[in-house]
Amino acid sequence: DADVTQTPRNRITKTGKRIMLECSQTKGHDRMYWYRQDPGLGLRLIYYSFDVKDINKGEISDGYSVSRQAQAKFSLSLESAIPNQTALYFCATRDSHYGYTFGSGTRLTVV
Amino acid sequence: QQQVKQSPQSLIVQKGGISIINCAYENTAFDYFPWYQQFPGKGPALLIAIRPDVSEKKEGRFTISFNKSAKQFSLHIMDSQPGDSATYFCAASLKAGANNLFFGTGTRLTVIP
Secondary structure, eight states, X not given: OOSEXXXXXXXXXXXXXXEEEEEEESSOOSEEEEEEEETTTEEEEEEEEEETTEEXXXXXXXXXXXEEEETTEEEEEESSOOGGGXXXXXXXXXXXXXXXXXXXXXXXXXX | OXXXXXXXSEEEEETTSOEEEEEEEOOTTEEEEEEXXXXXXXXXXXXXXXXXXXXXXXXXXXXXEEETXXXXXXXXXXXXXXXXXXXXXXXXXXXXXXXXXXXXXXXXXXXXX
């Protein structure tokens, strides 16, 4: 099994719909992250969490929310999806020595 | 604004050649500079990383060169192979605070046989 598992791998949704992307990890790391990848823009941080009770906004959090259900689970929600949220989304964990482990990503298309 | 600037956006290299990707930053508080490699359908994976107290780090065919005074760092891939074809991201992280990674915009490398 992968260290960081993201579901679904692909999703097409309609404008205005609520959607949740899920992430689970077996690394035992406290720190978890959600990034968004767009062509030509690299990866940009949406939200990050240092533990279940510590959730922080990243540089592009507008239109997104997150929930840290347990140390191993960190989900990202789009409350009302819009087309410019079409992107590749990555969840990641981090150890105490800067080591990041990324999931395989969720490709989201908003039509 | 982009905290880490990366160039070129794409790069085509012959097999056996040297691939060079460059990055620049402004924030002198950055103290960790990793490079990530991403294959299609996969998440980025750490390739090699350097801290600003050294000017070069080499791991196999991959070398990071770091110029602290110019606030630039680069990735050199020696003897490039078709299997190196991927997207490469440079990144930087602060020592203090949240230690979040700031990524460059990525370079798509194609190594042709």
